[in-house]
Amino acid sequence: MTEGLDSERMACWRAYIEASQRFFTRLEDDLRAESELSLADYHVLVLLSEAPGQRLRMGELAERLVFSPSRLTYQISAMQKRGLVAKESCPQDRRGSEAVLTAAGLLALREAAPHHLASARQHLMDDLDDAEVACLTRVFERLGRRLRAGRDVASTPSD
């Protein structure tokens, strides 16, 4: 294992991680200013709205959100109290449970989405030219696939 990144790659890494962390904080602030939702609430609503029957097993939802089971339980309970989701036992597996999007959840998502996407455009997307869009899509689709597969094929130099 070696620490070294050449100076171009180190500058790239710092720019990516610092700007992205700042950006996610800003997206959260923008979303909370325009809706009752946190970014985590928003992502839960998006995933449920896109799932067949607008419902997902808790384990699947935890995997998609990269949440621990206890964090997801807390997140879904909080959303359940606000009427945004319901929780039901799985038809196929009585021990398992599913989160189900409610009508109120769908309406909250539909109301928040334009504001959230306007933030995404304002801070980042409208600033990109077509070549940059293609580059970012390529890089982050590869990263997402690799992380989902859970097996990072590293080209670690032998030292």
Add this chain to the structure above:
Amino acid sequence: MTEGLDSERMACWRAYIEASQRFFTRLEDDLRAESELSLADYHVLVLLSEAPGQRLRMGELAERLVFSPSRLTYQISAMQKRGLVAKESCPQDRRGSEAVLTAAGLLALREAAPHHLASARQHLMDDLDDAEVACLTRVFERLGRRLRAGRDVASTPSD
């Protein structure tokens, strides 16, 4: 304000935000597996190690980390208990206070850094070609500058 992103830009946005959130969770897991530090601890240590005299005013540190004052107070108190930082009143302004890197903090950072950078390489950086490095640097340096300036010049279409 309009919701629309064309399909290429929507795919780009989803790839970026989903992969980055998954990636930050993985970086945090990797760091905790190899050290006693969270990502927030690590970033505090990096910022202090790079500051003149290895010390920063609390307000400056909050701004750099994009933390609220109360979140930063909590963060620094927790690090102080573990001996990683000290807190002193500012020489120039007795009401203000500064976080100061301790020797133990510097050693913890030096021990964690190779592992953290190895994660960065393994999951992302070693997979990028030179053109992708140049593109990401350009895009995220622009994003960082815009967010720091706090004045996003949006090219919002008039609709």
